[in-house]
Amino acid sequence: MNKRQWMMAAVAAGTLTMTGCAANPAIQYGDATAVETTTTGFGSTDLQMIAAKMVDDMLMFPPLVEMTAKRRPVMFVDSIKNKTTEHIDTESITDTISSKLLNSGRFRFVDMTAVQQMRDQMDFQQSGGMVDPSTAVRLRKQMGAEFMLYGNMSSIVKYNGSVKDVYYKFTLKLTNLETGILEWSGEKEIRKTGKKPTFGL
């Protein structure tokens, strides 16, 4: 093969490579429940492990098992205090926990994040003049929550040379609103260790 033929072959290979890249972008769907270890920061696996542990513990705690045997207590979810140095969407954690508890058929929830929307809709039904009064929802019929779910998320971060160690502790508590008694508390600890590569960022 002479020099000209080599040149043409190289151009053809380059063109084919670029065409291939354009036609097949490197995008894939992955398993949302897969173990994610991209960084030592709080990630999807941590959220899922915390939610699974909290729900399992609550569903198997003997006094709660006894309480939910014949009725479905009503709860509301307060915020989780984020005491870590990271920005963590703690509402996402409580959303997952409350969804799993609700789907277990053992508990019911009042959604405090939708209070204003519910009030607006009730005002519209009651005084908007557009809704048949016989089908309008009646006021003062909503159920009050019996229990409050709340908690903390904290972390300890340490460095030793190129090694970073992160320890997370998630605590969830269930308190009886009437008596003020803490009925249940669960904890999940997570330790993650990462090492910076010798070269690169």
Place this chain on the structure above:
Amino acid sequence: MKKIVTVGVAAFLVACASSEVTTVSPDSKGQYQAILDSKYPRLLTDITAQAVRQRVSAGLLMASVDIKNEDLSRKDLQYKFLWFDRDGFEVQPDGRPWTPLSLLGEETKAVQAVAPQSNVVTFKIQIEER
């Protein structure tokens, strides 16, 4: 390539022993067996399910499996519980995450989980090498 071992775990309630799920085979005493199945024979010899326990509390199945690393070197694994109803339908697919599990040489750890709903009668646990 990840090596996959599936531990089909007999986790039927005694009353549901006649379920149509064929991977489950409780013995005459109602004890539950671990059935290991893998395309990768090496993993079958490196990891074993030592004990399979289950109990029903408030209508929810609780499963526990002791996983042993038979090898002398550390193994970084991940596991996931799958739940099935009496007709063999998976209950809440993707409801449980893959959970990391590290085992030192010859170490045994118990992993456990609670079924998401009361219609669960059997379960499987999948174990992968990370």
